Amino acid sequence: xxxxxxxxxxxxxxxxxxxxxFLSVGPAEQAAxxxxxxxxxxxxxxxxxxxxxxxxDQGVGAIMASNMLATGPDAPEALLYARDALRxxxxxxxxxxxxxxASCATQTFAVGIPRLKSITAxxxxxxxxxxxxxxxxxxxxxxxxxxKELV
Amino acid sequence: MxxxxxxxxxxxxxxxxxxxxxxxxxxxTDRLGEAADGRQALQLLAQGGFDLVLADLNMPAMGGMExxxxxxxxxxxxxxxVVIISAEPNAEKFAHDQAGVRGCLRKPFTPEAIRNLITQVxxxxxx
Numbered sequence: 001x002x003x004x005x006x007x008x009x010x011x012x013x014x015x016x017x018x019x020x021x022f023l024s025v026g027p028a029e030q031a032a033x034x035x036x037x038x039x040x041x042x043x044x045x046x047x048x049x050x051x052x053x054x055x056x057d058q059g060v061g062a063i064m065a066s067n068m069l070a071t072g073p074d075a076p077e078a079l080l081y082a083r084d085a086l087r088x089x090x091x092x093x094x095x096x097x098x099x100x101x102a103s104c105a106t107q108t109f110a111v112g113i114p115r116l117k118s119i120t121a122x123x124x125x126x127x128x129x130x131x132x133x134x135x136x137x138x139x140x141x142x143x144x145x146x147x148k149e150l151v
Numbered sequence: 152m153x154x155x156x157x158x159x160x161x162x163x164x165x166x167x168x169x170x171x172x173x174x175x176x177x178x179x180t181d182r183l184g185e186a187a188d189g190r191q192a193l194q195l196l197a198q199g200g201f202d203l204v205l206a207d208l209n210m211p212a213m214g215g216m217e218x219x220x221x222x223x224x225x226x227x228x229x230x231x232x233v234v235i236i237s238a239e240p241n242a243e244k245f246a247h248d249q250a251g252v253r254g255c256l257r258k259p260f261t262p263e264a265i266r267n268l269i270t271q272v273x274x275x276x277x278x
Contacts, residue, residue, distance in 0.1 A: 019259040081164040088162045092258045095238030109240045
């Protein structure tokens with residue numbers, strides 16, 4: 001697992017958000033708890049077992065969905081698809097990361113289904129403090145990502 | 152010529168984006184069907200009329216590979232080409248090994264990539 005550097009995780013997140021949703025992502029000093037905090041996670045197994053975690057705001061999902069579907073961020077479709085867009089983001093980042101780090105065709109990974117839950121600002125701060133998350137900024141909105149080894 | 156295409160993905164957002172990408176490319180379509188997993192897709196395909204299936208691999212009820220295997224076993228659906236559109240890390244290998252799969256596109260994708268792949272698979276300059 002140590003073969004996957006956090007720089008690679010961040011690079012894949014930046015690529016996915018720019019290509020999928022035209023959102024620019026940059027470094028942030030800290031990630032303050034947003035209005036509607038969410039925690040997403042996705043487990044994978046194979047040559048390495050791990051969990052990709054994402055802390056973000058429901059608003060990021062709404063902006064992603066609106067940019068992807070060419071609607072306004074307050075459009076019903078954007079709100080309807082916000083959580084689905086975030087799950088798909090995590091799925092894409094994880095897939096791209098493992099694709100690049102499978103050293104040969106026989107190395108196969110099984111990727112689970114992204115899980116998402118609403119959390120409180122307190123939980124956000126607790127997870128962020130304990131979990132080696134890297135804080136990021138997506139056009140003014142808070143994000144934080146972590147790759148954790150499970151075995 | 153105009154085509155009927157079935158989009159199979161458990162993400163409603165991705166289905167909407169693929170649909171929109173196809174519309175942006177001006178590929179003539181009679182019908183753009185949607186299914187949230189392989190099982191739903193097989194029910195729609197059994198009714199006939201689809202020229203192409205664009206499918207994800209990793210879906211809760213039935214994934215794209217199992218769906219393709221069942222399509223291959225059914226004379227009604229055997230000849231419908233399947234294109235995999237997936238974030239799955241091993242997507243290219245699965246696509247290469249499975250009969251009936253005619254192409255593979257990694258997520259995230261561009262509308263141009265979708266157009267190129269559909270053009271290549273359906274094989275017509277009039278796509």
